[in-house]
Amino acid sequence: MPAPYRRPSPSEKERALPKAELHRHLEGCVSVPTIIRLAARHGTKLPSSDPAELEKLTRLKSPMGSLDEVLAMFSVAQAAFASYEAVEEITWEALETAFRGENIRLLELRFSPDFMLGGKDLDWRKSLDIINSVIKRYEAAHPFVGGVIIIASRGLGAASAERTAGFAIENRKKIIGFDLAEGEKAFPARLCAPLAAKLRDAGVPLTVHSGEEGEYSQVIDTLDLLGPRRIGHGVKAAEDRTGRAMEMIRLAGVTVETNPWSNYLTRAVETPQAHPLKKFLDAGLKCSISADDPEILDTDLNREYALALGPLGLSKDDLDYCRRCAVEGSFLDPDRRQQAAREMGF
Numbered sequence: 001m002p003a004p005y006r007r008p009s010p011s012e013k014e015r016a017l018p019k020a021e022l023h024r025h026l027e028g029c030v031s032v033p034t035i036i037r038l039a040a041r042h043g044t045k046l047p048s049s050d051p052a053e054l055e056k057l058t059r060l061k062s063p064m065g066s067l068d069e070v071l072a073m074f075s076v077a078q079a080a081f082a083s084y085e086a087v088e089e090i091t092w093e094a095l096e097t098a099f100r101g102e103n104i105r106l107l108e109l110r111f112s113p114d115f116m117l118g119g120k121d122l123d124w125r126k127s128l129d130i131i132n133s134v135i136k137r138y139e140a141a142h143p144f145v146g147g148v149i150i151i152a153s154r155g156l157g158a159a160s161a162e163r164t165a166g167f168a169i170e171n172r173k174k175i176i177g178f179d180l181a182e183g184e185k186a187f188p189a190r191l192c193a194p195l196a197a198k199l200r201d202a203g204v205p206l207t208v209h210s211g212e213e214g215e216y217s218q219v220i221d222t223l224d225l226l227g228p229r230r231i232g233h234g235v236k237a238a239e240d241r242t243g244r245a246m247e248m249i250r251l252a253g254v255t256v257e258t259n260p261w262s263n264y265l266t267r268a269v270e271t272p273q274a275h276p277l278k279k280f281l282d283a284g285l286k287c288s289i290s291a292d293d294p295e296i297l298d299t300d301l302n303r304e305y306a307l308a309l310g311p312l313g314l315s316k317d318d319l320d321y322c323r324r325c326a327v328e329g330s331f332l333d334p335d336r337r338q339q340a341a342r343e344m345g346f
């Protein structure tokens with residue numbers, strides 16, 4: 001077995017940098033102590049209640065053996081959202097970790113209601129209201145701005161995606177955007193086109209998980225058929241030797257929400273050095289850096305920045321450009337974006 005990859009430790013400077021995060025799943029923000037605490041409160045059964053053992057079952061520390069392994073980790077985190085109080089506590093902790101631990105000043109949190117609340121007696125709208133009220137409370141007390149993106153998990157099927165888009169449109173004043181996540185191969189862009197058109201007509205900004213796995217042609221189809229303002233991951237675009245996929249991203253003015261460590265752990269790239277972020281930047285693409293699922297993927301933005309400046313080969317200017325792209329590409333309203341830009345020193 002190859003030795004585990006040793007990531008560079010973030011420096012104090014990297015930790016202290018004010019940050020903006022566009023791609024973070026709430027379901028991937030539940031820490032092991034929180035899983036244990038909430039399971040005890042709700043009487044939920046855990047695969048283990050020993051913290052060290054549970055950590056092994058819920059945190060991916062090296063490239064995944066199989067997708068099932070990761071899905072099992074998500075299902076433990078998902079079970080933690082067992083009550084409205086749990087939704088509130090997990091959201092608050094996600095904000096605390098982001099602000100205090102990573103100095104994040106702008107945070108877009110996303111969740112998939114059908115996945116996160118599936119099998120539970122919890123109302124989607126009430127849960128969304130709770131998440132928003134936590135963000136508002138946090139904003140009032142800290143130099144921080146945030147908002148919610150609603151996800152349709154393509155893996156849950158067409159009816160689920162339809163219902164989720166309908167929910168997003170009905171609640172469009174309470175959300176900042178919409179995301180199509182996972183299952184891109186089985187549920188390709190052409191099947192999502194009517195849904196993307198509906199969201200566009202309703203004025204809901206769209207981001208799409210695209211080119212995380214599979215072929216670069218998926219990224220081309222996403223841009224052509226769905227017209228998103230941003231894409232998540234996009235790594236496969238770099239495999240188009242003609243450069244067309246990257247050029248299309250550039251011409252569309254689309255921001256790529258990159259997730260370097262996530263891509264290494266899910267084997268989208270073979271090594272961190274092979275991640276195309278630097279290539280994207282050199283080709284003139286707008287890119288942000290994000291952590292995806294910090295608890296499950298054992299990462300955060302401090303570590304992502306250290307990775308970017310180390311093995312990924314970004315310069316300090318490149319990193320600053322990515323920080324700026326995150327603020328400029330945010331779906332938050334201009335006032336909030338301005339506030340974040342000031343706090344980030346732009």
Ligand SMILES: [Zn+2]
Binds near residue numbers: 025232292
């Ligand atoms: Zn993601």
